[in-house]
Amino acid sequence: MAGIKILENCTIRVTPPNQFNDPFEFASYGTGIIDRGHIISLIEDEQLLLERYKLIAKDSGMSLEQYREDQATLLSDNGRLQQEIATATQLYMEWAAHFVDQVSHNAGVVCLTEDDTSILMWSHYASNHEGLMIGLDVDRLPYLKLFNVEYTTEHQLPIDLSRVHLMEYLQEQYVAIMRRKFSVWGYEKEYRMQFHFSVCEQIPAIGMWFYRFDPEVVRSVTIGMKCKIEDREHVLSLLAEPRFAHVQVKEAVKDKTEYQVRYKEVRPASAI
Structure with a gap:
């Protein structure tokens, strides 16, 4: 499970924009x-x-x-x-x-969400509710930029090269392009962190970049409602380690009458 790997290694994948699964992104x-x-x-x-x-x-x-x-x-x-x-x-x-x-030559992106109750997000990004939701303290991470995604129906963003203050304008458009996404993805309520590859590690055999973070970055871990018993036990064993003593642990459960994900606390958070 990817979430277990994140906790085991304290690493998170940093993806170059040209490796995103939606080829319509970052168009200008x-x-x-x-x-x-x-x-x-x-x-x-x-x-x-x-x-x-x-x-x-x-x-x-x-x-x-x-x-x-x-x-x-x-x-x-x-x-x-x-x-x-x-x-x-x-x-x-x-x-x-x-x-x-x-x-994509020098930097990659980590994608996050501000919505921790989305049934769709659990279904699409947490192995059909079998995985984990990991809450991060982003202020402890050395990102280049952090921005919320703007959802739009306009595919490509025009860049007006005739602008007088061109370099300042290009910096603004750079961020505008990085944060644009087709409106059908709006349910993700996405935030993006951009990391320079100089602070990341590459695994050449698989061609992927990872950022290694301190355990204090992890603020909470929520176990999916369909998580396998052996995976749940593995996660709880990891979180019992001293490095994760501060982490709040929760489990997702189905609401009995509504289309809602509810959470029950397994272990409260503590100060670092």
Whole structure:
């Protein structure tokens, strides 16, 4: 059972966006032409000039001073500047079209829910009520971003490349794309945590990333109403370990008259 593995190893899977099961997620496309002023500001930025020199011009034998003069000439050559704008626009268009692959190189996502009483969530994500629901103290985790998902019927998010303050705008759109999901998934009431892979561990044999957390991150464990006896005993044995002494333990039960999941306490929470 996946929930038992989480408790045994104190690890949680961090999934690259391009490995999500819904291929319609993280979709975007670029529109417009990059603002002339934005390109000029990039060319005039000394730090960016040094980075471009290392990536592009250094291998050509051009000295840094020669490259600096070349870039200054570019600013006064309207034809070259227009070509630079066209090239940059095309690059940003490709970035927008392949957003999901771009963000999957360095970071992954952990998906959570704010709804701890959903029959659908128990059915879909806890092995038909045989699994566990684990409550986490997310404030103890080193995530890059934490955001609630916005559900929509609009498939792809347009990215307007003509914005004057393009870099700030792209940061806003980055979050907007990461938190969008088709409205049919609304029952999940999902939250997403984004982790940089530098704080994660990869298991090459299975191609998966995991974040290893401290036991104090676990706040509660709820055992599914159809959990197998041997799994229930295993879970209770794990939670009896000193590292989980603070964890509240509950069991899910069916309401006798309504479509509701109820919980009975097996062990109360205690202070860490």
